[in-house]
Amino acid sequence: MGKYIELTGANFEETLAEGVSLVDFWAPWCGPCRMIAPVVEELAEDYDGKAKICKVNTDEEQDIAVKFGIRSIPTIMFFKNGEMVDQIVGAQSKQALAEKLDALLA
Helix, strand or coil, X not given: CCCCEECCCCCHHHHHCCCEEEEEEECCCCHHHHHHHHHHHHHHHHCCCCCEEEEEXXXXXXXXXXXXXXXXXXXXXXXXXXXXXXXXXXXXXXHHHHHXXXXXXX
């Protein structure tokens, strides 16, 4: 387990309220989700102190998934100061995700 933050209904809004955040919507049974899990953990290490790297288990946090209209996973959303500013559906390279984070941090 890396430095990523596991989001729940209880901490979602508070965690994303300030700064830049990447949120990975995933489920344990999802193959592509398992494929990108190590990438998400690496990003959590790389961006420690700069951006929040978070995960939402859509099986356990269905209310959050419904709120954001998650229809396929993995879906990765980018937030800045609590506002969703970008989203990618499907497995992505570490470089693609890092570029989005860097753009938001600039």
